[in-house]
Amino acid sequence: MDEAPLLAVSIGDLNGIAPHIAFLAHEEATTFCRPLYFTNAAMIEKAAKLLNHPIPDDFEIEHVSGEFTIKPGHISKKSGRYSFASFAKAVEFTTAGITQALVTLPIHKEAWHRAKIPYTGHTDYLRHRFKRQGIMALGTKELLVALYTDHIPLKEVASKIRKKPLKAFLLRLHRALTDLPLAQGPIAVLGLNPHGGDGGVLGKEEKKIAKAIAEANEEIGFQRFVGPLVPDSAFAPHMRSRYQLYVALYHDQGLAPLKALYFDESINLSLGFPIIRTSVDHGTAFDIAYKEKPKVTSYLNALRFAAELARRFEPSA
Amino acid sequence: MDEAPLLAVSIGDLNGIAPHIAFLAHEEATTFCRPLYFTNAAMIEKAAKLLNHPIPDDFEIEHVSGEFTIKPGHISKKSGRYSFASFAKAVEFTTAGITQALVTLPIHKEAWHRAKIPYTGHTDYLRHRFKRQGIMALGTKELLVALYTDHIPLKEVASKIRKKPLKAFLLRLHRALTDLPLAQGPIAVLGLNPHGGDGGVLGKEEKKIAKAIAEANEEIGFQRFVGPLVPDSAFAPHMRSRYQLYVALYHDQGLAPLKALYFDESINLSLGFPIIRTSVDHGTAFDIAYKEKPKVTSYLNALRFAAELARRFEPSA
Numbered sequence: 001m002d003e004a005p006l007l008a009v010s011i012g013d014l015n016g017i018a019p020h021i022a023f024l025a026h027e028e029a030t031t032f033c034r035p036l037y038f039t040n041a042a043m044i045e046k047a048a049k050l051l052n053h054p055i056p057d058d059f060e061i062e063h064v065s066g067e068f069t070i071k072p073g074h075i076s077k078k079s080g081r082y083s084f085a086s087f088a089k090a091v092e093f094t095t096a097g098i099t100q101a102l103v104t105l106p107i108h109k110e111a112w113h114r115a116k117i118p119y120t121g122h123t124d125y126l127r128h129r130f131k132r133q134g135i136m137a138l139g140t141k142e143l144l145v146a147l148y149t150d151h152i153p154l155k156e157v158a159s160k161i162r163k164k165p166l167k168a169f170l171l172r173l174h175r176a177l178t179d180l181p182l183a184q185g186p187i188a189v190l191g192l193n194p195h196g197g198d199g200g201v202l203g204k205e206e207k208k209i210a211k212a213i214a215e216a217n218e219e220i221g222f223q224r225f226v227g228p229l230v231p232d233s234a235f236a237p238h239m240r241s242r243y244q245l246y247v248a249l250y251h252d253q254g255l256a257p258l259k260a261l262y263f264d265e266s267i268n269l270s271l272g273f274p275i276i277r278t279s280v281d282h283g284t285a286f287d288i289a290y291k292e293k294p295k296v297t298s299y300l301n302a303l304r305f306a307a308e309l310a311r312r313f314e315p316s317a
Numbered sequence: 318m319d320e321a322p323l324l325a326v327s328i329g330d331l332n333g334i335a336p337h338i339a340f341l342a343h344e345e346a347t348t349f350c351r352p353l354y355f356t357n358a359a360m361i362e363k364a365a366k367l368l369n370h371p372i373p374d375d376f377e378i379e380h381v382s383g384e385f386t387i388k389p390g391h392i393s394k395k396s397g398r399y400s401f402a403s404f405a406k407a408v409e410f411t412t413a414g415i416t417q418a419l420v421t422l423p424i425h426k427e428a429w430h431r432a433k434i435p436y437t438g439h440t441d442y443l444r445h446r447f448k449r450q451g452i453m454a455l456g457t458k459e460l461l462v463a464l465y466t467d468h469i470p471l472k473e474v475a476s477k478i479r480k481k482p483l484k485a486f487l488l489r490l491h492r493a494l495t496d497l498p499l500a501q502g503p504i505a506v507l508g509l510n511p512h513g514g515d516g517g518v519l520g521k522e523e524k525k526i527a528k529a530i531a532e533a534n535e536e537i538g539f540q541r542f543v544g545p546l547v548p549d550s551a552f553a554p555h556m557r558s559r560y561q562l563y564v565a566l567y568h569d570q571g572l573a574p575l576k577a578l579y580f581d582e583s584i585n586l587s588l589g590f591p592i593i594r595t596s597v598d599h600g601t602a603f604d605i606a607y608k609e610k611p612k613v614t615s616y617l618n619a620l621r622f623a624a625e626l627a628r629r630f631e632p633s634a
Contacts, residue, residue: 153510153520158472193470194568203470231569235577251511252548253569260552260574 004033005100005310007303008062008090011039012105014070015079016284017294019047021105025296025303026056033307036060036099038086046070050290064089072290080111087122091129094275100310101276103302106284126273135173135271137245138255138281140262140301141308143235144182144245144269145254146173157250161192161205166212173247174216174224176272180309183245188234189213189227192249196230209249235261264295267302276309278302321350322417322627324620325379325407328356329422331387332396333601334611336364338422342613342620343373350624353377353416355403363387367607381406389607397428404439408446411592417627418593420619423601443590452490452588454562455572455598457579457618458625460552461499461562461586462571463490474567478509478522483529490564491533491541493589497626500562505551506530506544509566513547526566552578581612584619593626595619 012018022037029035037044040063048055050070064086068078087104094102104122112119119125127134137146148169149160170189177183193203200207209228217223225247233239234246235257248254258266268279280298288294329335339354346352354361357380365372367387381403385395404421411419421439429436436442444451454463465486466477487506494500510520517524526545534540542564550556551563552574565571575583585596597615605611 151511151515151519153475153514154522155472155475155520158470194468197470198468202468203472205471232572233576233580235573236580238580240577253573255549256552256570256574257577259550260557260577263550263553263555 004030005307006034006036006098007306007310008093008099008102009035009037009303010087010090010102010104010107011037011043011064011083012086013079013083013108013111013284014039014043014047015072015074015076015111016106016108016286016289018105018284019044020051020053020290021280021294021296021299022059023048023051023053023056024293025299026059028296028300029303030058033303034060035103035303036062036093038062038064038090038093040064040066042067043070043082062089062093070290073286075108075111075114075286077111077114080108080113080115080117083107084112084115084117084119087125091126091275094277101278101306103299103306104277104279105299106280106282108284108286122277122279123270126270126277130273132272132274133172134273135169135176137269137271138266139258139269140265140267141305142244143240143258143262145248145258146245146271147251147254148247148249150251152250154250154252158192158203158205161208161249163208163212163215166209167216170212170216170225170247171219172272174220180271182309185242185244186223186226187245187247188229188239188243189225189247190231190234190249190253191228192231194232196228264297265301267298267305269305276306278306278309321347322624323351323353323415324623324627325411325416325419326352326354326620327404327407327419327421327424328354328360328381328400329403330396330400330425330428330601331356331360331364332389332391332393332428333423333425333603333606335422335601336361337368337370337607338597338611338613338616339376340365340368340370340373341610342616343376345613345617346620347375350620351377352420352620353379353410355379355381355407355410357381357383359384360387360399379406379410387607390603392425392428392431392603394428394431397425397430397432397434400424401429401432401434401436404442408443408592411594418595418623420616420623421594421596422616423597423599425601425603439594439596440587443587443594447590449589450489451590452486452493454586454588455583456575456586457582457584458622459561460557460575460579462565462575463562463588464568464571465564465566467568469567471567471569475509475520475522478525478566480525480529480532483526484533487529487533487542487564488536489589491537499626502559502561503540503543504562504564505546505556505560506542506564507548507551507566507570508545509548511549513545581614582618584615584622586622593623595623595626
């Protein structure tokens with residue numbers, strides 16, 4: 001077996017559940033990877049004291065300067081600034097190849113805003129840092145969903161379904177998967193309308209989708225993409241056994257079935273950047289921070305996913 | 318235990334899988350209900366011969382006139398006309414209270430069209446017959462989804478989200494459930510936009526939905542409806558444990574998660590008519606008719622659902 005991959009873990013918002021998750025998951029995590037936490041000893045001691053939880057012996061830390069009082073469940077400028085510093089340094093370590101992949105614990109977007117961090121979140125920063133659009137995928141090893149549109153009102157979705165940008169998206173997705181042990185079989189592209197438009201009676205966007213798929217496949221040289229699939233039956237068990245990766249045309253089209261099936265296990269995966277980045281599929285959970293035991297399934301899966309991809313991925317900036 | 322309820326079963330399109338399903342499911346079906354098939358002995362003998370399957374001994378038939386040659390997998394005017402005659406008679410028997418509920422086997426819409434039947438399908442006929450709009454629900458006993466809009470293009474959905482018609486829909490749904498052993502707890506109403514609009518940033522329809530819910534609840538006198546729920550997490554396990562019935566604002570919003578979870582088990586349920594009507598959640602499957610063994614899970618569930626509801630429902634025309 002290979003050596004356990006060294007994973008950069010940004011510590012997230014220390015006022016939230018992130019440090020608790022890191023402690024609780026540590027024993028299992030270290031059976032398959034070496035998480036390297038971007039924080040500092042003083043902050044981790046504060047968190048451990050508040051949580052009344054010992055710091056694991058082999059808890060590895062890469063120093064990120066800064067010290068402040070942890071205020072469980074509070075949106076704080078200081079905590080926002082610190083979580084960004086942790087993330088930015090973890091990105092650089094991974095880009096330089098010191099760490100093999102990046103795993104992010106949840107930050108609080110409003111805390112970043114108060115700290116005047118000019119990015120709306122992790123992905124937004126990665127887009128600026130690498131000058132690439134990237135692709136957001138969510139899910140598990142069994143079922144991954146890549147989003148063609150994400151945070152836009154539903155009423156704006158149909159107008160975004162145009163052949164040229166969809167084809168470009170499919171080609172970007174194909175390239176992003178090069179050398180990754182993901183979606184080696186065909187990728188499913190969903191239709192937009194009930195029954196896939198039913199021959200045009202229930203919507204005409206499926207024609208454009210079909211063209212985008214056909215042209216992307218032609219450029220790639222084989223049938224990389226299949227569809228447009230009828231959306232409501234696309235996630236039925238017999239379909240899921242055929243496809244590991246789906247392209248959803250809008251947020252809830254892909255994420256509602258995904259979360260119905262894999263709510264706690266699901267993770268975020270950023271594709272199309274020169275580094276591997278995974279993330280938990282939940283927020284800072286300020287309501288239970290330093291009070292209740294958070295679930296660690298998503299974090300462990302994010303580490304596992306990153307570890308597996310890291311073994312096969314050669315960073316290329 | 319009560320006597321097994323007598324259920325009217327319309328035979329569906331005889332060129333499709335319907336008779337095969339009826340035969341295969343018969344033994345199990347008769348452990349909890351008495352299905353009464355609206356067809357005739359000659360047609361059933363033809364189907365049995367073609368299927369090389371014996372007619373079950375206690376296969377009860379209510380005579381519907383008409384005879385024609387079964388052509389497996391063919392869209393036929395004669396078969397269309399016959400499937401309508403079977404359905405219409407089964408509706409009348411149930412309306413008169415001779416049969417306690419109606420279960421429909423799949424018809425072929427194009428065959429009805431060729432037979433000049435002026436209805437687009439079962440539900441369309443029920444709407445005309447009873448002069449009521451009715452409500453289409455799909456699912457299982459664990460998870461039922463009622464559709465606010467159904468067969469319209471996705472781009473038209475947002476404009477349908479208006480307070481008045483949505484409130485009216487909720488009130489109709491509430492009334493349709495009166496005396497039915499369904500959704501005794503609160504009913505979940507989904508939001509329209511990603512993250513439920515995120516406070517208006519990702520869409521503003523949630524305000525109207527919230528008002529419709531509030532006004533419907535006020536008129537009903539208690540919190541019958543809950544929402545708008547964030548759509549993508551609404552079907553996560555911890556949410557499903559709270560709600561048996563969901564109102565989906567559009568077709569795939571409800572049906573994609575439903576089919577991801579319960580593809581083969583799901584049934585159709587018509588609410589808001591003076592009779593109970595359930596149906597299988599699949600079509601005539603002409604491609605496998607008289608060739609492959611069809612699955613009977615959905616049909617058995619449709620019978621079961623009808624049988625359970627029939628025990629509690631007093632027809633009132």
